[in-house]
Amino acid sequence: MLIIFDLDGTLIDSSKDLAISMNATREHFGLPPLDPAVIYSYVGNGAGVLVRRAMAANASDETVQDALAFFLKFYRAHALEHTRLYPGTREVVEELSRDGHKLAVLTNKPLRISFDIIGALSLQKYFMRVYGGDSFENKKPDPIGVVQLIRESGVTVPDTLLVGDSGVDVQTARNAGVRSCGVTWGFQPEAFKVDPPDLLIREPRQLLEQVDFLASAAL
Numbered sequence: 145m146l147i148i149f150d151l152d153g154t155l156i157d158s159s160k161d162l163a164i165s166m167n168a169t170r171e172h173f174g175l176p177p178l179d180p181a182v183i184y185s186y187v188g189n190g191a192g193v194l195v196r197r198a199m200a201a202n203a204s205d206e207t208v209q210d211a212l213a214f215f216l217k218f219y220r221a222h223a224l225e226h227t228r229l230y231p232g233t234r235e236v237v238e239e240l241s242r243d244g245h246k247l248a249v250l251t252n253k254p255l256r257i258s259f260d261i262i263g264a265l266s267l268q269k270y271f272m273r274v275y276g277g278d279s280f281e282n283k284k285p286d287p288i289g290v291v292q293l294i295r296e297s298g299v300t301v302p303d304t305l306l307v308g309d310s311g312v313d314v315q316t317a318r319n320a321g322v323r324s325c326g327v328t329w330g331f332q333p334e335a336f337k338v339d340p341p342d343l344l345i346r347e348p349r350q351l352l353e354q355v356d357f358l359a360s361a362a363l
Contacts, residue, residue, distance in 0.1 A: 150308035153330030287320035
């Protein structure tokens with residue numbers, strides 16, 4: 145099988161570093177800090193959308209672009225201060241790789257920062273590809289990244305699973321015609337009420353059970 149993982153809220157808990165970086169950006173532009181929970185609710189559609197939502201409602205396009213540049217520079221310098229793998233995710237990734245599944249990351253986070261984090265966490269050897277929000281013309285929920293990964297892996301659409309923590313991931317899977325697996329430990333589990341995934345897991349090892357079931361059903 146091809147198993148495509150989202151990054152933030154799925155493999156890694158980057159919540160604190162994202163909140164610190166976004167509030168540092170707001171402070172730089174003379175704005176008070178936001179509640180971290182509000183910032184987390186803005187994550188999932190890429191850095192541009194995060195910054196646009198987190199800045200003042202009346203901020204000009206020029207200000208938002210300046211804020212985005214500041215945020216990306218600050219976040220890249222501080223992205224690994226508090227970010228950690230969710231408990232159990234490393235073991236699950238390792239086991240899926242040992243079992244011969246093809247693994248990939250498809251995130252709306254910028255690619256360079258994604259590579260930095262995945263490399264620092266010693267995960268890069270498990271993934272055949274890592275694609276970020278700037279790897280293609282369009283970000284998730286556009287299916288272009290999933291389509292490209294299916295093409296590169298040589299795996300069929302029915303043997304592909306997208307794992308993520310938000311409605312964006314579910315929408316991406318639907319747009320690509322693949323199954324989706326939602327994780328409840330991420331940033332936006334409430335989004336699954338609007339966009340329910342095909343599968344739902346509450347702890348990482350449940351993914352192994354789901355993959356085994358899907359793989360055996362395909363035989």
